Amino acid sequence: MAHRVGRTRWRRFAVVLVSGVVACGTLGIAMGEGALAASFLISGKRFQVTADTLTARGLSIYSMLDVTKHGERVPVLVTGSRHSTISGLCQSVLVEVPVLGPQTLKITGGNERPVEATNLFLDTTFQSAGQADFRGLDMGIAQGEITKGPINPGDRNSPYFDPGGFGQQATSVSLTDVRLTAVALSAGTFDIPGLRVRIEQGRHECA
Template identity: 40%
Template sequence: MTVPAIAVTAGLGIALAQGALAASFAVSGQQFKVSATSLEGEGFAQYGSIDVNAREELIPVAVTAIKEAKLHSLCQSVVTTLPVVGDISLNLTAGKKTPVEASNLFVDATQLSGNAVFTNIEIGRDASTLDKGPTEAVGMQDLFAQQADTVTITDLQQTAWATNAGTFKLSGLSMNISKGKKECF
């Protein structure tokens, strides 16, 4: 192992021990898009963190963690460009009639938009002291974070590197692959 590789490995170990790394796995080299007409959550926390890909590159993310979430009309999409074939889209939809349900939901995002309402929100809390979201939803000491008892986001659109959930119940699940660029938004 070379000196730079040892330094990266040591740095990743320290970051993991201090709660700086978000995803519990190496993220792919592609971000994906997620949209929903609405998200309702109990136990919300949000803080900055870092994902790592298979090349051990560090990727800054904003982690949104929710104890219990319901999503209406969920859409998830990713576009892959393949040699000769071109763009291929993978689309997943669920929750049109019965909402998608998730527990201990973690989304490592680089973009989020929508209309949000929070109850009992705390903005500017130290990320290492979060206590309203899932138990594992804590960041590094001295970093900015926010948390709330509940969150509702309508017209949700986000771009993410990773999603983790303790449980993820997808009612009315449909997945398809098609040629061309067909994203959720």
């Protein structure tokens, strides 16, 4: 009996974590081919994103409400960029596995050569940077008037997008020591040199 219970535990472990890795791989392929939908229902699961440096050309920042499959509304700050380069990228998500406890799915890359992304959108609940250098900054612009950076087409057509809401845009920005908590990430292309995907026992989120 104990042997059968053990097999069940490992099957649950495999289903949760392998499906997570497959989902990440599928997401990367879809983004690379530009096949990912402009908007989608989020899981509501927070994940961590850190970077040594992030440089963006054509920046937009605006508020939105993302919606989970169960109808929960999640307030987010959307940061969009037409082109981004990222060094020292780390993404992690914590998965609670029954019996086995917390497992960390971690994705890293861009250490020897920077990550490059086009039409990148990060839906975040927290953002910080050690240093931020903006060029051509407009703060307080109406969200519907943002032109320097992109607006996600799915957001612009959403009932939760307020054209008269508070927005921000810039010609470019350079950030160091970036720390984000996000609920969604999408991009037209996402090129990650030196991609590494691993699963670690316990809590080992990007810091």
